[in-house]
Amino acid sequence: xxxxxxxxxxxxxxxxxxxxxxAWKIDNTMEIYDNEILIDVHTLNIDSASFTQIExxxxxxxxxxxxKMLEIVSQRGKHHNPVTGSGGMLVGTVREIGKDxxxxxxxxxxxxxxxxxxxSLTPLVINRIKEIRKEIDQVDxxxxxxxxxxxxxxxxxxxxxxxxxxxxxxxxxAPAQTAKLVKPGDTVFIIGAGGKSxxxxxxxxxxxxxxxxxxxxxxxxxxxxxxxxxxxLADVMIQGSATEPVDVLKKVEEVTDGELADITxxxxxxxxxxxxxxxxxxxxxLVYFFSMATSFTAAALGAEGIGKDVTMIIGNGYTKGHAxxxxxxxxxxxxxxxxxxxxxx
Amino acid sequence: xxxxxxxxxxxxxxxxxxxxxxAWKIDNTMEIYDNEILIDVHTLNIDSASFTQIExxxxxxxxxxxxKMLEIVSQRGKHHNPVTGSGGMLVGTVREIGKDxxxxxxxxxxxxxxxxxxxSLTPLVINRIKEIRKEIDQVDxxxxxxxxxxxxxxxxxxxxxxxxxxxxxxxxxAPAQTAKLVKPGDTVFIIGAGGKSxxxxxxxxxxxxxxxxxxxxxxxxxxxxxxxxxxxLADVMIQGSATEPVDVLKKVEEVTDGELADITxxxxxxxxxxxxxxxxxxxxxLVYFFSMATSFTAAALGAEGIGKDVTMIIGNGYTKGHAxxxxxxxxxxxxxxxxxxxxxx
Ligand SMILES: NC(=O)c1ccc[n+]([C@@H]2O[C@H](COP(=O)([O-])OP(=O)(O)OC[C@H]3O[C@@H](n4cnc5c(N)ncnc54)[C@H](OP(=O)(O)O)[C@@H]3O)[C@@H](O)[C@H]2O)c1
Ligand SMILES: NC(=O)c1ccc[n+]([C@@H]2O[C@H](COP(=O)([O-])OP(=O)(O)OC[C@H]3O[C@@H](n4cnc5c(N)ncnc54)[C@H](OP(=O)(O)O)[C@@H]3O)[C@@H](O)[C@H]2O)c1
Numbered sequence: 004x005x006x007x008x009x010x011x012x013x014x015x016x017x018x019x020x021x022x023x024x025x026a027w028k029i030d031n032t033m034e035i036y037d038n039e040i041l042i043d044v045h046t047l048n049i050d051s052a053s054f055t056q057i058e059x060x061x062x063x064x065x066x067x068x069x070x071k072m073l074e075i076v077s078q079r080g081k082h083h084n085p086v087t088g089s090g091g092m093l094v095g096t097v098r099e100i101g102k103d104x105x106x107x108x109x110x111x112x113x114x115x116x117x118x119x120x121x122x123s124l125t126p127l128v129i130n131r132i133k134e135i136r137k138e139i140d141q142v143d144x145x146x147x148x149x150x151x152x153x154x155x156x157x158x159x160x161x162x163x164x165x166x167x168x169x170x171x172x173x174x175x176x177a178p179a180q181t182a183k184l185v186k187p188g189d190t191v192f193i194i195g196a197g198g199k200s201x202x203x204x205x206x207x208x209x210x211x212x213x214x215x216x217x218x219x220x221x222x223x224x225x226x227x228x229x230x231x232x233x234x235x236l237a238d239v240m241i242q243g244s245a246t247e248p249v250d251v252l253k254k255v256e257e258v259t260d261g262e263l264a265d266i267t268x269x270x271x272x273x274x275x276x277x278x279x280x281x282x283x284x285x286x287x288x289l290v291y292f293f294s295m296a297t298s299f300t301a302a303a304l305g306a307e308g309i310g311k312d313v314t315m316i317i318g319n320g321y322t323k324g325h326a327x328x329x330x331x332x333x334x335x336x337x338x339x340x341x342x343x344x345x346x347x348x
Numbered sequence: 349x350x351x352x353x354x355x356x357x358x359x360x361x362x363x364x365x366x367x368x369x370x371a372w373k374i375d376n377t378m379e380i381y382d383n384e385i386l387i388d389v390h391t392l393n394i395d396s397a398s399f400t401q402i403e404x405x406x407x408x409x410x411x412x413x414x415x416k417m418l419e420i421v422s423q424r425g426k427h428h429n430p431v432t433g434s435g436g437m438l439v440g441t442v443r444e445i446g447k448d449x450x451x452x453x454x455x456x457x458x459x460x461x462x463x464x465x466x467x468s469l470t471p472l473v474i475n476r477i478k479e480i481r482k483e484i485d486q487v488d489x490x491x492x493x494x495x496x497x498x499x500x501x502x503x504x505x506x507x508x509x510x511x512x513x514x515x516x517x518x519x520x521x522a523p524a525q526t527a528k529l530v531k532p533g534d535t536v537f538i539i540g541a542g543g544k545s546x547x548x549x550x551x552x553x554x555x556x557x558x559x560x561x562x563x564x565x566x567x568x569x570x571x572x573x574x575x576x577x578x579x580x581l582a583d584v585m586i587q588g589s590a591t592e593p594v595d596v597l598k599k600v601e602e603v604t605d606g607e608l609a610d611i612t613x614x615x616x617x618x619x620x621x622x623x624x625x626x627x628x629x630x631x632x633x634l635v636y637f638f639s640m641a642t643s644f645t646a647a648a649l650g651a652e653g654i655g656k657d658v659t660m661i662i663g664n665g666y667t668k669g670h671a672x673x674x675x676x677x678x679x680x681x682x683x684x685x686x687x688x689x690x691x692x693x
Contacts, residue, residue: 009652012594020592022623024653026644123645124653128591156656176652247365249357277428278367292644299637299644299662300433301370307521307665308369309355310500315662317637317644320638320652 006103006335007036011151014126016080023081023151024124030334031080033147037103040110040150042095045168047122047142047282048173050091051198051272052295055085056141069132072142076129082125090123091140093148094159094169104152115165117172119147119155119326139347141166157326158181163333163348170347171329174200176318177270177293178207178332179325184266184291184316185211192283193257194245195271196220196237197227199347200293204268205236206332206339218256221245223271234338245271249276255283269294277301284313293318296339351448352381356496359471361425368426368471368496369469370469378492381622382448385455385495387440391511392467392487393518395436397542398429399485416475417487428468434640435468436485437574438493439504439514448680449497460510462517463493466502484692486511502632502671508678508693514693516674519545521663522615522638523552523614523677524670528662529611529636530556537600537609537628539590540616541565541574541582544692549613550581551677551684564603566590568616579683580636587678590616593623598657600628614639622646629658 007013011023014030023029035041049057049072057112061067065246076082081213083090096115110116126149133143159168195201200257201220208218220237222228228240241254255263263285269276274296276342281302284290290303290313302315333340352358359375360364368374380386382434394402395415406412421427428435442459444676455461463470471494478488495501522545530536536553546565553563554687566574567580573585586599608630613619619641626647629635635658637647647660678685 008594010594020594021620022593022650022653024650025620025623053661077526088643088649120653120655121649123649153654194589248367249353249355249365274369275366278370286668295645295648296645298433299642299647300468300640302644302662303640303665304433304435305369306467307369308367308465308469309498310465310666311664312666313664315664317647317660317662319656319658319660320648320658321655323631 004034006038007151009038011124016299016338022124024121027079029080029126031128033128033149035099035101035149035285037101038152039101040097040104040256041099042116042118042148042150043098044093044144044148046094046169047082047144048091048093048169049082049142050087050089050295051138052087053089053091056084056274058086058137063137065135068135072132073129076127076169080126081123081125084290087230087295088119088123091263092169092173093118093125094165095148098147115159116156117159117169118150119157119175119321121320125149137197139170141169155321160330167343167348168330170199170343171203171333173328174327175325176322178203178321179322179328180291180318181207181268182211182328183322184289187211188215189215189265190217191218191257192219192221192267194221194267194269194276195294196231197222197224198272200338202236202268202339202342203329203332204270206336207232209236218227219255219264221251230342234342236267236339243277245276246273246281246311248282251279252282264288266291269297273297278305281306281309281311281313286312288313290315291318349379349381349442349543351383352496354383354497356469356488356665369466372424374425374471376473378473378494380444380446380494380520382446383497384446385442386444387447387463387493387495388443388491389438389440389463389491389493391439391514392427393436393438393514394431394485394487395640396426396485397432398434398436399618399650401429401432403482408482410480413480413660414474417473417477421472424472426468426472431556431645432640433468435466437467437518438470438508440493443492461501462504463495464502464520466665470494484506484515486514500666505675506580506630512689512693515544515688516548516678517671518561519548520670520674521665521667522613522672523548524667525636525663526552526613527673528554528667529634532556532558535562535564535604535607536614537564537566537622539566539612539614539625540569540639541576542569543617546615547576547581547684547687548613548674548677550576551681553591553613564600564609566596570660575687578686581684590621590624591618592680593627595626596624609633611636623650626651626654626656626658631657633658637661
């Protein structure tokens with residue numbers, strides 16, 4: 004096969020001229036171009052917002068979830084949820100490396116890798132769905148996928164189980180960005196703190212804000228609030244719903260003496276939490292939206308609507324060193340690793 | 349009437365507990381609470397993305413545009429386009445000031461103001477549509493609107509016509525943010541450079557990037573490219589479509605010796621331009637999305653999908669001093685003012 008575009012545009016079927024991510028449909032023929040990598044897929048880690056949507060649509064029935072997933076892939080050539088627009092990631096074994104890439108990358112046939120690009124742009128074929136682990140959004144399949152030349156990946160570390168590494172790598176962008184954004188002395192507010200990305204962000208926030216800073220977590224369930232306090236990940240926990248902005252504002256005012264947060268990090272997996280994030284942040288502060296359920300217009304117009312001068316950042320799933328930074332959180336924090344092993348491995 | 353919530357939650361009809369912007373429907377009864385302001389509306393400046401959508405849906409027929417606008421307001425109590433999620437702004441005369449605000453704000457009955465909060469959260473009643481100026485997305489009406497206590501506004505300046513000020517204030521956030529983000533020596537790439545916000549951003553970018561910087565504009569039509577070069581607003585102009593990312597990348601590479609842009613500012617009024625913005629920006633660079641047609645997931649997953657470490661900012665319509673900064677662009681640049689007068693006044 005010839006050499007394809009490094010970004011994978013050669014596989015876009017419709018609409019023409021766009022990249023594989025925004026494309027409606029891509030070509031999932033499992034014969035690789037000279038600069039592609041073929042992967043035997045073991046496990047899909049469906050993006051939390053996407054999996055939640057599919058569960059709701061199917062009433063949580065496993066047979067129907069499987070059917071919906073097969074339907075998405077057969078329609079689009081990729082697991083790109085048409086409602087949430089999001090994907091997820093996968094773990095698999097390298098089956099074949101295109102000849103233009105051989106010797107140029109640090110991979111060989113047989114290596115176990117996690118792809119760090121979204122499933123929403125990854126050519127995928129599912130032959131069979133073997134097991135659905137609903138609590139952790141993971142689905143074991145028999146299938147294959149293709150990685151483009153620009154696609155990033157991580158070799159799976161040998162000091163932790165595969166499912167654990169996968170859970171962490173799925174949300175690697177969030178703790179890595181937190182590490183870059185939080186400065187000593189900052190008041191940091193993390194919404195959805197009890198989830199996967201939330202807990203990793205708490206760890207980085209506490210490390211970076213230091214003793215002069217303050218880390219406030221917000222959990223939805225009592226269980227997650229309790230867990231976080233026991234882990235010592237947050238200085239203060241707030242329990243409530245991020246879909247109720249005025250209530251969130253009041254609670255954040257209380258625990259910050261009315262000062263509000265320098266940085267708010269949104270890690271929830273449900274829509275309509277933009278306003279709570281904006282209201283909880285001080286003027287000239289920063290809101291980092293990692294949640295894929297964020298609406299661009301709701302954020303832009305919401306901030307304007309209340310005359311709030313905050314910088315709002317779209318959570319880029321990638322930032323340099325994100326795989327290393329996030330896996331390292333678990334190495335630094337054995338208690339957190341224990342919780343992750345219990346919950347996600 | 350009693351005192352309402354400063355953010356206007358007392359007017360939210362459904363869903364309960366949210367703010368007026370994300371609300372589906374708000375109460376547009378034109379009797380004010382003690383901390384609200386009643387405005388007699390002269391002109392609506394419909395957000396460009398919203399107006400373009402309505403024009404397309406109605407085939408551009410003026411009667412049908414009017415009907416669609418009335419329908420939106422009667423359904424939602426505000427001019428909140430259900431497809432684009434965006435609003436616009438308005439100009440009117442202060443009719444009544446709630447008693448809690450009297451003497452506390454710099455407004456009196458009879459003052460002419462532009463509201464600087466989105467129409468997507470402003471209680472509005474349209475009694476009659478008087479004139480639709482399709483080329484500039486402005487609609488004269490007989491109607492009334494309400495401003496909440498947290499709502500921001502600008503008194504109309506007396507050194508320029510009302511429609512001109514309105515056109516500038518509508519997009520005030522963009523040049524003000526450009527002024528804050530661009531540093532001397534930066535290579536700045538502005539997509540949708542020929543539009544209202546685009547031209548204002550070009551002026552600020554050139555001023556801030558200085559002689560050591562480089563300002564590259566991208567226009568869609570030949571006319572707008574020519575106009576910008578004549579105005580001396582950009583160092584280089586690229587003509588093309590921002591929906592074709594690979595083509596845009598090639599052109600930006602050419603004019604930057606492969607270095608790409610430090611900052612890309614997206615001012616288009618159409619969807620599917622996220623990838624062009626991301627591809628044109630260098631690693632560690634910054635993408636500022638002012639366009640309301642931006643999709644959060646397309647940006648987040650698109651950047652991740654090609655492993656690009658860029659910071660992506662959601663264009664907050666408000667930033668401190670934005671009205672002053674944007675109106676001042678026209679005072680600083682008489683040639684640009686002439687063009688604005690011809691096009692938008
Ligand atoms: N930007 C990117 O590149 C990228 C990449 C991967 C994932 N994501 C997104 O990141 C988000 C989080 O992912 P995750 O895997 O960390 O999710 P997760 O483990 O499922 O955690 C979600 C958290 O949201 C909380 N939550 C749910 N409803 C809430 C409410 N009404 N108020 C406050 N909190 C609420 C839950 O709290 P309780 O535990 O207390 O119930 C839970 O802890 C998702 O939206 C996902 O799509 C983004
Ligand atoms: N974030 C906020 O708070 C906020 C507030 C107000 C407005 N906005 C948004 O800002 C955006 C711009 O508003 P505006 O009033 O400046 O719009 P505008 O005057 O209508 O300009 C839009 C520009 O987009 C260009 N364009 C159209 N299709 C294109 C394509 N395929 N490739 C490249 N360029 C293309 C047009 O180029 P030509 O002139 O060459 O045809 C035009 O110059 C809109 O999306 C609006 O919704 C945001």
